[in-house]
Amino acid sequence: MDSVLSWQPSTHTAETVVDGRPLAIWTPSGEAADLEPLKQFGFTVASYQSASFVRATADVPAALPSGDIETIPPNEYGYVVVQTAAGDTQCIVEATFIGCETEGTNWQQHVDGSGPYHGVRINTDGTGSWVDGNLGAVAPTTLGAKTYRALGWTIASTPAGMRFTNDKTGHGALVSVQNVQPF
Template identity: 45%
Template sequence: MRSRAALAGVALAAAATLLSCSNTTEGTPACPGCGSNAEPEFPTPKPTPSSPTPTAAPPKTPSAPAPSATAAPPPGAEQLPANDQGYVYVATKSGKTRCQLNTQTVGCESEFENSPVIDGAPANGVSVTSDGTVQWILGNLGDIPTVTLDYRTYRAVGWTIAADSEGTRFTNDGTGHGMFVAVEGVDTF
């Protein structure tokens, strides 16, 4: 008799639990930006330069050299290690541009002055592949763990990165293709 009573108690508790479960949630759904094709806003920490950057008129974007069959990386370039997924994340010394690199692609995000308009908004992202294919996009790299570049040369996942006060040049070591990125403009080669 005792086991029947215990079994009935368990069954009653299970039934009560099932009755309290629901697939609906009371309230009104809210979706800021839904339907506007707007990207979500993520807090993006801006790196603080270790020393003040001289203020000067914005430089003109230099023309990019023609790609060579192979671009030998300069000796003494600092190696930046990739994460477990094969990516390296960098930010310019000014903090105005952030980029992600893998063996095939470099993608950068900035408030470019003369970017093309995509879906009614100026593009804030540009990418180049190792074969020289360029794409402008709307997007947000999110809260990525960047390494702040100083004005010198780096190597990362098959790319040479040459950073200076006028912008940052990304050159694929195998193909010689890449891009020069500055807020004032982007040149691809």
Template identity: 75%
Template structure:
């Protein structure tokens, strides 16, 4: 089950981070949903048939279920019928906490309903939308999540990959990722192979379009693109970084008074993240 737990980290981010509405079939692919919008609409249960066990039997490869997930009130994970990837079955306390989890995920497809009065998300952190196709026979809709994204500026080029000879290698935790924070504790980040997710309680990051306040989370992909996120990384114990160079999950991290600079070792892209702002390259 260790592989399942590691795959489940393909983003949620460590933590505490959904939604859906009915649609007929998936011939043209899932609809896209902005998890930062209409959070209350997520509380509306999709009218579906069957039970949780029926849905697991339909989606999961026989004998692969049972491992817990780390970021919800109650959850389990399994390998889908095609034997590739992972599907999470997660209960959340509220629609907002569900949306928070999914907004961190790089490529999430989700089917949602309510069980025992709590939102239930059946979702693929990094798998294929086809993994959830069997749920359509029960009346589920499948949607994909998109956060407020950004790209590198035109003309920017990858930074040169740092020399990591003297870097301190940070071990992954029991969930398969690394959690770090600045010396002052004002910025905390999780480091996954495919992306870095950071959060701050500061108020200088971009504002929501609806004027509700600033974003407090950001996801940086290996190619230097990313998304602003309304997520919460949760309570995973971070490693406090001093002013030196570190390596984790294929990323080089340089901690300095200017913030945390994350450079993907393969692409040379990444970002400088601080409470003052996020500068991608």
């Protein structure tokens, strides 16, 4: 196995190099203190928490949109894939998170200076993490200028981007090729 893609929401990792290959370990809970013991074995603990994922409670929308809402049914694998009208941002919608990708270069930069992340995960509570990965060859639904519902999320396609709001928590994010704004 050469690599592993994970949508795990951890923002802390322990990193080292073994036999000339990078090795990273993270914890499901994402707590930096869980990784501290690895320092005695030559690991460096790094944080990938971004200020852009810090949200104030005032940023939570007061209400979900009302009116005509189109429901997008899940595909045969149990999830929904949507994209902007321009096709510059795609997102996978699952019940517990939204995973988005873009080829743009405006999202958070890697701490090692290797360029921007092209993926982001947003959880139902509005927290998230930057990720590297690829949604694969999916058949997305291109969103028009209206409101949609899929797997417990309300999705509003606006000129500013795709706004994902979890129906239970009221949290989510506005995602565009320029920016990711959690709320």
